[in-house]
Amino acid sequence: KSIREELMELCGDSGYFHIGCDEPFIKMTKDDIDPFTDYINEITEDLAANGRRPIVWGDMLVSKHKDFNSKNNYVTFCSDEETEKLLLDKLDKRVVIGDWQYCCNFYPIETSLVFKKAGFDVLVCSWDQGKEVIESTVSTVKKHELYGIMQTTWNTLSSGTPYLTATALGAWGNDFNRIFRKDSFYAQCSIKTAELLRKVYFADGDYEKSGWAKHQIGVNT
Numbered sequence: 001k002s003i004r005e006e007l008m009e010l011c012g013d014s015g016y017f018h019i020g021c022d023e024p025f026i027k028m029t030k031d032d033i034d035p036f037t038d039y040i041n042e043i044t045e046d047l048a049a050n051g052r053r054p055i056v057w058g059d060m061l062v063s064k065h066k067d068f069n070s071k072n073n074y075v076t077f078c079s080d081e082e083t084e085k086l087l088l089d090k091l092d093k094r095v096v097i098g099d100w101q102y103c104c105n106f107y108p109i110e111t112s113l114v115f116k117k118a119g120f121d122v123l124v125c126s127w128d129q130g131k132e133v134i135e136s137t138v139s140t141v142k143k144h145e146l147y148g149i150m151q152t153t154w155n156t157l158s159s160g161t162p163y164l165t166a167t168a169l170g171a172w173g174n175d176f177n178r179i180f181r182k183d184s185f186y187a188q189c190s191i192k193t194a195e196l197l198r199k200v201y202f203a204d205g206d207y208e209k210s211g212w213a214k215h216q217i218g219v220n221t
Contacts, residue, residue: 001046008050016096017047022057027079030086037090044092055123058099061087062111072104072136074111088118098150100125105132107139112146121147126167128153128160131180138170 004017021040028036040056047054060077063084068074078084097115099122115122124146126137141149151167153160169179178184 004043004046008052013051015052016055017050017052018055018098019043020057022059022100023075024060024077026077028060028077028083028087029079030083033083033087033090037087037092040095041090041092044094048094053094053096055096055098057125058097058111058115058122059101061091061097062114065110065114068110069106071106072109073102074104075101076111084114085118088115088120091120093119096121096123096147098123098125100127100152102127103129103133104136105130107136108144109136109140112140113144116144116146123148123150125150125152128156128163130163131166131176134163134166134170135176138167142171 004019008014008017019040040054044054059075061084062076063078063081064074064076065081078087097112097120099109099112099115101109101111104126109124112122112124124137124141126133126149128134128151137149140146149167149171151164153164165185166179169185170176173179
């Protein structure tokens, strides 16, 4: 709680606070439900007093359903659908679910629909790993009227920055083939990525420390 209070003071006003809770690498079972939901619900009350809602990663809240599209690589840590239902029933509905998956290339992203059906606001959190991921994310959010998109990057910022633009363009349009054309705004952002990273990376004025490669390549080279 003291750490949350310090971070809220540092970061300023916001309606949200991301509390993580992903990848426990255990299977959530019925015995785990009450301690876990009580803990999250207590944090939810505390954040509500500060005008915020918690965002929680969704992987340990959902199980891998038998009828899910097998082409999507879902990461789930809930042991079964019965446990999933009990857990989601007890969890405070003020919690925002951040549904982040490694690689879901096919519409719809079904884990997000499980959370919506259970009564939660859902942020579909795509990883910046290509056109198919962006398209399935945006299509799921728009067609099922979910809460929104949170574009994520982990160790992929150098290659993934242009996908932030592509996601935004997809949210306002439907023609993904046009978005990813070589002469599109997305393509121009791809060209400018290295230049942009040189400006924002903490390099203390040393060119060779900037960006994400040992030696950067100029955009006109």
